[in-house]
Amino acid sequence: MKALLLFGFLLLLGLWYLSFLATRLDRLHHRVETSWANLDVLLQKRAAIALEIAHSDLADPASSLLLTGAAYQARDADIKNRSMAESGLSGALGLLISDGLAHATQLEQSLLQELSALTAKIRVAISIHTDAVSSTVMVRRKFVVRTFRLAGTAPLPVTYEFESDVL
Amino acid sequence: MLTTKLRIGIVCPYGWDTPGGVQNHVRDLAEFLIASGHTVSVLAPAIDEEKLPDYVVSAGKPISIPYNGAVARVLFGPIAYARVRQWIGAGNFDLLHLHEPAIPSISLLACWAAEGPMVGTFHAAAKRQKVIFAIGPILEPAIEKLSVRIAVSEAARLTLTDHLETDAVVVPNGIYAKRYSDGSAQEKWSGNTIGFIGRFEEPRKGLQVLVDALPIIARFAPDVKVFVAGPGDPKDFEKEIDPQLRDRFEFLGKISEQEKADFMSSVSLYVAPNTGGESFGIILAEALAGGACVVASDIPAFDSLLGSGKYGALFESENSTDLAKVVIDLLRDEEKRKKLAIEGKKRAQLFDWEVVAQQIFSIYEMAMVGGKGVTLGSDHRSWNRFLSRDEEKR
Numbered sequence: 001m002k003a004l005l006l007f008g009f010l011l012l013l014g015l016w017y018l019s020f021l022a023t024r025l026d027r028l029h030h031r032v033e034t035s036w037a038n039l040d041v042l043l044q045k046r047a048a049i050a051l052e053i054a055h056s057d058l059a060d061p062a063s064s065l066l067l068t069g070a071a072y073q074a075r076d077a078d079i080k081n082r083s084m085a086e087s088g089l090s091g092a093l094g095l096l097i098s099d100g101l102a103h104a105t106q107l108e109q110s111l112l113q114e115l116s117a118l119t120a121k122i123r124v125a126i127s128i129h130t131d132a133v134s135s136t137v138m139v140r141r142k143f144v145v146r147t148f149r150l151a152g153t154a155p156l157p158v159t160y161e162f163e164s165d166v167l
Numbered sequence: 168m169l170t171t172k173l174r175i176g177i178v179c180p181y182g183w184d185t186p187g188g189v190q191n192h193v194r195d196l197a198e199f200l201i202a203s204g205h206t207v208s209v210l211a212p213a214i215d216e217e218k219l220p221d222y223v224v225s226a227g228k229p230i231s232i233p234y235n236g237a238v239a240r241v242l243f244g245p246i247a248y249a250r251v252r253q254w255i256g257a258g259n260f261d262l263l264h265l266h267e268p269a270i271p272s273i274s275l276l277a278c279w280a281a282e283g284p285m286v287g288t289f290h291a292a293a294k295r296q297k298v299i300f301a302i303g304p305i306l307e308p309a310i311e312k313l314s315v316r317i318a319v320s321e322a323a324r325l326t327l328t329d330h331l332e333t334d335a336v337v338v339p340n341g342i343y344a345k346r347y348s349d350g351s352a353q354e355k356w357s358g359n360t361i362g363f364i365g366r367f368e369e370p371r372k373g374l375q376v377l378v379d380a381l382p383i384i385a386r387f388a389p390d391v392k393v394f395v396a397g398p399g400d401p402k403d404f405e406k407e408i409d410p411q412l413r414d415r416f417e418f419l420g421k422i423s424e425q426e427k428a429d430f431m432s433s434v435s436l437y438v439a440p441n442t443g444g445e446s447f448g449i450i451l452a453e454a455l456a457g458g459a460c461v462v463a464s465d466i467p468a469f470d471s472l473l474g475s476g477k478y479g480a481l482f483e484s485e486n487s488t489d490l491a492k493v494v495i496d497l498l499r500d501e502e503k504r505k506k507l508a509i510e511g512k513k514r515a516q517l518f519d520w521e522v523v524a525q526q527i528f529s530i531y532e533m534a535m536v537g538g539k540g541v542t543l544g545s546d547h548r549s550w551n552r553f554l555s556r557d558e559e560k561r
Contacts, residue, residue, distance in 0.1 A: 024308050027282075031314060038536045121529055124336050128315050128533060131334040135311050138332075 021142075022150045028136040032157045035129040039160070042122045043086055047071045049115050050093055058108045059096060067092050083160050126160065133157045172204050173531065176260040176541065178251075179211035180272030182229035182240035183219065186398075188449055189266055189290050192319075192340055196264075197222055199341070199524045210254050210273060212242035226250045226273050234270060241272040251276045252543060260541040262531055267291065268313065269306055269331065278309045283541035284534045286527075287313040289335060292322035292446035292468060303331055314534035317527070320447045322467040336530065340447045341523035344515050347457035350428030359498055361393045362434035362459065364427065364450055365441075368399040373440035373464065379487035380494065381412050387495045391415060396422045396430060431457025435504065436497055439463040442485050448472045455479065456515035460504040462493055478514040479507055 053059060054067035070092040077085035136157050139145060179193040197207045207222050212229035219225060227247055229240035251273050268274040268287045310331055318324035318335035327335050367374040384391055393416050401418035408416060422430060437459040439451055445468045454461050461479030463469040473479040480497060482489040497504055
């Protein structure tokens with residue numbers, strides 16, 4: 001009788017732990033989605049500004065072409081290729097800004113300012129997202145989580161590789 | 168600028184009526200947010216519930232526990248937990264901002280109880296402690312609920328990555344830079360003078376290092392005077408000072424904000440000889456904003472705040488000979504003092520609330536994407552859903 005009670009208690013405890021872990025995991029997945037949505041919005045905004053810069057007088061025809069191409073690529077890339085496409089855009093923008101700052105007019109100055117404010121936000125968003133992904137991946141690697149398939153059908157979050165120094 | 172008006176709940180873990188860096192930070196942040204039109208409620212332990220400003224809600228009387236080498240006045244326990252839950256439930260917040268959620272306090276309780284957009288700020292910088300590794304796995308499920316973690320300095324961020332294996336965004340502490348920038352130089356504090364502000368009785372503030380350095384400094388600068396401002400009883404301290412040099416020290420007691428501004432623009436040098444336990448160094452930021460030329464020990468927080476010597480001089484921590492050397496050099500070189508003070512003042516603008524609050528607010532926005540506001544975690548329990556099926560109501 002005593003053994004049975006103990007067994008029942010342990011079983012309950014185990015079930016509670018599983019449900020606890022599942023809640024935790026669900027929350028983490030939610031966090032990854034949120035941080036990604038954040039980053040995505042900011043990156044889309046950046047692509048839009050890049051296009052605007054490409055169409056302004058700041059860009060000569062060649063860099064305009066380069067920038068437009070990079071911006072469209074960044075917009076269309078799927079999540080796995082996204083970081084590479086975005087790095088390409090960062091590179092193109094970096095090239096232009098380093099030469100362009102000297103002879104920018106008022107309007108273009110404000111565009112560039114907007115861009116640099118956005119870049120600061122993107123940097124923060126990236127670190128938030130990276131952290132969310134790594135903690136999710138850490139929990140998903142747990143033995144219990146894998147054996148009981150607590151993650152369900154949720155895809156394993158992709159780490160977003162981003163060279164922050166290009167920004 | 169700050170356009171959307173939010174309902175923000177801030178939790179301060181330490182007793183509201185005891186002085187401290189975290190409390191000051193929470194107070195300034197709350198007041199800044201209120202001034203920009205947001206609705207803010209601060210939950211904090213308090214000894215005297217009558218004297219609280221109207222945006223502060225008391226969570227009960229704090230208890231003193233030894234923590235991290237100092238006495239922390241915090242609060243936890245079932246009654247506190249009930250109050251925290253009540254506050255969250257009634258607050259209808261868009262976002263919670265928890266300060267220092269990794270210590271046993273109402274911040275941790277709030278983190279435990281709430282579900283939704285939460286931002287946590289980590290203030291402490293501590294050396295690796297074994298005990299943290301033991302409680303780390305317990306804290307982890309709570310800490311990972313935070314949508315965004317903020318560390319107040321690089322040192323605090325390293326503490327966080329070391330202890331809890333999670334990264335953070337660095338947003339510095341804020342100061343009201345303007346309050347310090349319009350101080351006028353006072354005759355009584357000018358000349359070959361050294362300033363020090365802080366609770367000098369605490370060994371980690373390092374006044375002793377300055378006292379030990381003074382004999383050497385006095386040899387090269389015979390007319391040097393040291394002004395010590397800050398609460399405390401100087402009697403015990405004066406006994407320690409070499410009798411011949413005793414009259415070079417003047418204890419001013421606690422000084423007001425306006426006096427502080429004047430103080431910073433009057434003294435030749437502001438010295439911060441802290442030996443550790445400092446995570447950001449708000450007093451240095453204030454000194455820089457006040458236009459003082461700063462000499463500080465090279466502990467990590469000060470080193471990064473002063474840009475490794477670009478915005479103020481550094482000396483080897485706890486080495487009074489090195490301190491004397493740096494001080495003598497600077498007292499003789501007015502040109503260099505001016506240059507450092509000008510650079511420092513520019514630096515201090517980065518810590519102004521206008522800048523810092525904007526950074527914090529953009530983090531709030533990021534934390535709230537897709538969020539539906541803060542609710543109590545227990546509302547989501549599956550058996551509640553079975554029993555009452557009220558999920559659609561929310």
